Amino acid sequence: MLAEIITIGDEILIGQIVDSNSAFMGKELNKIGIDVYQITSISDDHQHILNAIDEAKNRADIILITGGLGPTKDDVTKHTICEYFNDTLIENEEVLAHVEALFAKYISTPISDVNRQQALVPSKSTVLMNQYGTAPGMWIEQDGKVFVSMPGVPFEMRGLMKNEVIPRLQKRFERPFIIHKTIHTYGLGESAIAARIEEWEDSLPPFLKLAYLPNLGRVRLRVSARGRDKKLLQDTIEERISKLKLLIGDIIVGYDEGETIEMRIGNLLKYKKKTLAVAESCTGGTIAQIFTANSGASKYFSGGAVTYATQSKIDVLGVPAELIQEYTVTSLEVAEAMAQTVKEKFNSDYAIATTGNAGPDKGDGDVEVGTVFIAIATPERIFSKKYEFGNGRERTIGKAVNKSLELLLNELGK
Numbered sequence: 001m002l003a004e005i006i007t008i009g010d011e012i013l014i015g016q017i018v019d020s021n022s023a024f025m026g027k028e029l030n031k032i033g034i035d036v037y038q039i040t041s042i043s044d045d046h047q048h049i050l051n052a053i054d055e056a057k058n059r060a061d062i063i064l065i066t067g068g069l070g071p072t073k074d075d076v077t078k079h080t081i082c083e084y085f086n087d088t089l090i091e092n093e094e095v096l097a098h099v100e101a102l103f104a105k106y107i108s109t110p111i112s113d114v115n116r117q118q119a120l121v122p123s124k125s126t127v128l129m130n131q132y133g134t135a136p137g138m139w140i141e142q143d144g145k146v147f148v149s150m151p152g153v154p155f156e157m158r159g160l161m162k163n164e165v166i167p168r169l170q171k172r173f174e175r176p177f178i179i180h181k182t183i184h185t186y187g188l189g190e191s192a193i194a195a196r197i198e199e200w201e202d203s204l205p206p207f208l209k210l211a212y213l214p215n216l217g218r219v220r221l222r223v224s225a226r227g228r229d230k231k232l233l234q235d236t237i238e239e240r241i242s243k244l245k246l247l248i249g250d251i252i253v254g255y256d257e258g259e260t261i262e263m264r265i266g267n268l269l270k271y272k273k274k275t276l277a278v279a280e281s282c283t284g285g286t287i288a289q290i291f292t293a294n295s296g297a298s299k300y301f302s303g304g305a306v307t308y309a310t311q312s313k314i315d316v317l318g319v320p321a322e323l324i325q326e327y328t329v330t331s332l333e334v335a336e337a338m339a340q341t342v343k344e345k346f347n348s349d350y351a352i353a354t355t356g357n358a359g360p361d362k363g364d365g366d367v368e369v370g371t372v373f374i375a376i377a378t379p380e381r382i383f384s385k386k387y388e389f390g391n392g393r394e395r396t397i398g399k400a401v402n403k404s405l406e407l408l409l410n411e412l413g414k
Helices: 020-031 048-056 077-084 093-106 113-119 154-172 190-196 198-202 230-248 262-273 286-292 310-317 321-327 332-345 393-412
Strands: 004-009 033-040 062-066 087-090 121-123 124-127 136-143 143-149 177-186 209-213 218-227 252-255 276-280 303-305 350-356 371-376 382-388
Touching: 004 020, 004 048, 004 218, 020 033, 020 154, 033 048, 033 371, 048 062, 048 077, 048 143, 048 209, 062 154, 077 087, 077 121, 077 136, 077 143, 077 198, 077 286, 077 332, 077 350, 093 113, 124 154, 154 371, 177 230, 177 393, 190 218, 190 230, 198 230, 218 230, 230 286, 252 262, 252 303, 252 321, 262 286, 262 393, 276 286, 276 332, 286 303, 303 310, 303 332, 310 321, 310 332, 332 350, 332 371, 332 382, 350 393, 371 393, 382 393
Parallel strands: 004 033, 004 062, 062 143, 276 303, 276 350
Antiparallel strands: 087 121, 124 136, 136 143, 177 218, 177 252, 209 218, 350 371, 371 382
16 A cells, blocks of 8 residues: 655745645654655646655555645635546535634634635545645545645644544555654664674564664664564564564663654663763754753753853853963863853753854864764762764764763663
8 A cells, every 4th residue: 555745835846934834744644554755846737736646646556635725815726626537616514614603713814705715625525624724635535546735834733633644544445554763873883883793783584674764873763574474573573673672772771763862861861860960062962952842851950051152161060260371272171161060050960061163164163073982970970081983063963862862871870
């Protein structure tokens, strides 16, 4: 069972927005055993839309279209779909009542004829009510294929997918089971992991597939199973992963999307009844943001300071000016002083400190671009390490963040 996704909008093609809709739809379809064969982004152009739908029909059983359903003149999707299916637009009374109710309740300006035109839908379509906006979804079947058009506003599309599209697809098609298990690893690169698990990977049965998903010091291993016997798939995945633990258990930090390294660190801190503070320079608050993105972080995350400029390290953290003058602001000694002082200021048990040069210029320090110093303070000791992460500002920051978390996790695991 194959699906194809078509996203319509010039804003995607010029990089004004990121296409998060396709990622969401792909994930939701995969949960119910439907593979996405292709994702295509196209402009708000009449002929382009016609061509994209026609080509997708030859490749997939399900064609999902998002975008171009608004009330303005540049939204041409609905009219183009009518042309493709040799159809006409008719007014849907339920949609019209819904649009009028939304305006009466939430919008101060009077409803216009343009807004009322949102209730016009192809006569051959099944209307999918959009509880979060004025543009309805539209479901059309032809020659055994399903075509679904939805608005491009992400929260509107997600509501339609969850409440209307996915339930209908589950009833409409028989589908295999697709099960994924994701293993989060830290500290080894993709090629090093591949070498350690080569025999294990080669022995996987045909219905199991392994994918490597590397990201700046983190590597996720995704094991996927497909078939009709759900219990067999689940049991086989668990049995194979138990063998995998024997090979790389020392670098596994969690499983699936909800078990990231920062969440594991948080759970360990809560279990040990300990707290963490951070002092960030080159990472610019990214480490603090990663922890505070998780609900309940206040139980273990005391706070942090982004002391980006040299003087702020002196004024805010109390790092001795003489230390900076002697060793420079980007050094092991200053990193350790930052970790110690932030630990004291926030009265925490552990602390992370980062200082370095993410580039592209040297800034206040004199080290090469990509050089980062990371210090960890624990209840027993303070230590620091120097890293050379190479060129690329975002890459350097990302690697520094991930390495900081790895070092802290290793300490918490002792």
